[in-house]
Amino acid sequence: MRREHPYSHAALDTSDMDAGRRRFLVAAAALTAGAATGFGTLLTPQPAAAFRTPARIVIVGAGAAGLSLASRLASALDGASITIVDRREEHYYQPGLTLVATGAWKASRVLDTNSRFIPRDVEWLRDSVVEYDPDNNRIHTATGQTVNYDFLLVASGLQLNFDAIEGMSPELIGSHGIGCVYDTPDHAERTWRAIRAFTETGGVGLFTRAPGAIKCAGAPLKVTMLAEHGLRTAGHRGKAELHYFQPGNALFSQPGIDSFLKQHFPEQRDIAINWEHQLKGLDAARQEATFVTAEGERVVEYDFIHVVPPMSAPVSVRESELAWQEGGFSGWLEVDPHTLQHRRYPNVFGVGDVIGTPIGKTAASVKAQTPVAVANLLSILRDRDPVASYNGYTSCPLITERGKGILVEFDYSLNMTPSFGFIDPYEEQWIPWLMKDRMLHAAYNAMLRGRI
Amino acid sequence: MAFSAAGILAVLFELFRPWLLPLGVLAAIELGLLALIVARRDRLRVRPPALIAGLIGLVAAVAAALLLPAWSGASMQQLQSLLDFAAVAGMGIGIGVAIGLASYPPVQCWWILAKR
Ligand SMILES: Cc1cc2nc3c(=O)[nH]c(=O)nc-3n(C[C@H](O)[C@H](O)[C@H](O)COP(=O)(O)OP(=O)(O)OC[C@H]3O[C@@H](n4cnc5c(N)ncnc54)[C@H](O)[C@@H]3O)c2cc1C
Numbered sequence: 063m064r065r066e067h068p069y070s071h072a073a074l075d076t077s078d079m080d081a082g083r084r085r086f087l088v089a090a091a092a093l094t095a096g097a098a099t100g101f102g103t104l105l106t107p108q109p110a111a112a113f114r115t116p117a118r119i120v121i122v123g124a125g126a127a128g129l130s131l132a133s134r135l136a137s138a139l140d141g142a143s144i145t146i147v148d149r150r151e152e153h154y155y156q157p158g159l160t161l162v163a164t165g166a167w168k169a170s171r172v173l174d175t176n177s178r179f180i181p182r183d184v185e186w187l188r189d190s191v192v193e194y195d196p197d198n199n200r201i202h203t204a205t206g207q208t209v210n211y212d213f214l215l216v217a218s219g220l221q222l223n224f225d226a227i228e229g230m231s232p233e234l235i236g237s238h239g240i241g242c243v244y245d246t247p248d249h250a251e252r253t254w255r256a257i258r259a260f261t262e263t264g265g266v267g268l269f270t271r272a273p274g275a276i277k278c279a280g281a282p283l284k285v286t287m288l289a290e291h292g293l294r295t296a297g298h299r300g301k302a303e304l305h306y307f308q309p310g311n312a313l314f315s316q317p318g319i320d321s322f323l324k325q326h327f328p329e330q331r332d333i334a335i336n337w338e339h340q341l342k343g344l345d346a347a348r349q350e351a352t353f354v355t356a357e358g359e360r361v362v363e364y365d366f367i368h369v370v371p372p373m374s375a376p377v378s379v380r381e382s383e384l385a386w387q388e389g390g391f392s393g394w395l396e397v398d399p400h401t402l403q404h405r406r407y408p409n410v411f412g413v414g415d416v417i418g419t420p421i422g423k424t425a426a427s428v429k430a431q432t433p434v435a436v437a438n439l440l441s442i443l444r445d446r447d448p449v450a451s452y453n454g455y456t457s458c459p460l461i462t463e464r465g466k467g468i469l470v471e472f473d474y475s476l477n478m479t480p481s482f483g484f485i486d487p488y489e490e491q492w493i494p495w496l497m498k499d500r501m502l503h504a505a506y507n508a509m510l511r512g513r514i
Numbered sequence: 515m516a517f518s519a520a521g522i523l524a525v526l527f528e529l530f531r532p533w534l535l536p537l538g539v540l541a542a543i544e545l546g547l548l549a550l551i552v553a554r555r556d557r558l559r560v561r562p563p564a565l566i567a568g569l570i571g572l573v574a575a576v577a578a579a580l581l582l583p584a585w586s587g588a589s590m591q592q593l594q595s596l597l598d599f600a601a602v603a604g605m606g607i608g609i610g611v612a613i614g615l616a617s618y619p620p621v622q623c624w625w626i627l628a629k630r
Pocket of ligand 1: 122124125127147149150157158189190191219243245281376378413414415416423424425428457458
């Protein structure tokens, strides 16, 4: 197991004069372009004060985290060889899937392409990593390639384990009253068709939540509340009975919001909460769900069920030396929760859903994590200590109905950390909905381009 | 999480990215009209066209404020807090000012031509 810093600095930063002149030219060009267009620096990445290094940097995953890492590194470094590995061509704006699955957006609004965001000087390897070999600083890909690196940034997100639910497969989404917001835009649209049919007919609606860490833990709650609002708007609320199934004893990790929801669900929305219920299996043909409870198994018939599959780090990470080998984060990438540096391999960093930290599987977390990981990587390149620190920031516009929501932001301490002090983090308002519907996609794209 | 002024600008830029080309064309037309106005400054009477442009801006501001919630898929009844109403008013004023300013050059040109 390699613990030493594997990278030599001998060849670094030898051309200070060149760098100085380059910086001047870049600044002059930026000023001219900026003056001419008013938005010069926003149109194309500006390598302001780029650090010269021949380092080979590999980023695994071209999702929210991988792309924003690539953009930031491409503008912060000069001469580095940056490779991003992901076989997926299309890019999904995942935070929009909740709105697609509940009929507020068309699927086309969340579809994009990775090529639009990968900086020109970053090499894109259209492949997927099947094995990590951190002792030898290399990765192996599905097509049999071996890629060597000096620094590795793991941003491969997480995997949905539908097969952990007996009788469930993603192909079922949209049929037999089954919905799931977490998969593809196509499946989100099929979920909307299932929810719309349920909104018309009414009946028994079951809304589940998987145990353990899941991305955007607010999404199952939002789908529940938006479905309830849809029934109310259609004038069919009286025809439906809604149940929320929670594997544990809390609905949300932030205590203030947890209290709000525990009161809001049963009292304001007439949604029954079933504590300590974990979805074990489905009989799609009979429309029956089996839950494991403290009292044994319980079978419930349904007309609509929202399935949330258990989630884990991708198998290539889970089965590698890079994963936590034991403890509560077992299987997730083992990083320091503040510096995001791997705890055993100092030339490895992790950002996004793949990392094993107490909270933070959101795009909002990625926005806060990426600058920290990049700053710490730059520190190491400069032979300094990695001191930038991620505080666990995460955020969720908790949409309570189409047109209203609560802007929830907190950190590792679970205290609220509102970005905009004037927005009450405990009050349902239109502003958080407006942000979700109209602003956050733009913020997300700005993040992918390394602008925020 | 703090947002810097540059960060907010970057988000706004992304928001308007799909309309940058039409906005650029509009800006070019406006500049052309302004140049025309400067060239014919001997016939310039600022007050009446400015009043008309202001009126257009006012109508646009009121219409925008009324339509904003529906544009986001919400209804007026869903505006909950003082902040919601302040936001609607603020955005309405912003849109009204932008449209008022943008309509001044064409209105001024029309005034010059009509009074020839
Ligand atoms: C329904 C839903 C609602 C959400 N709502 C919100 C919200 O309101 N607010 C919010 O902030 N966040 C929200 N999120 C969460 C947010 O989208 C994720 O946290 C964010 O996308 C994580 O980014 P990531 O880069 O870690 O993972 P992803 O964006 O999932 O990207 C991972 C990438 O890695 C690639 N990959 C995987 N395995 C490999 C491999 N072996 N080799 C190479 N590449 C690989 C994948 O192809 C993918 O492109 C939501 C997510 C969902 C699904």
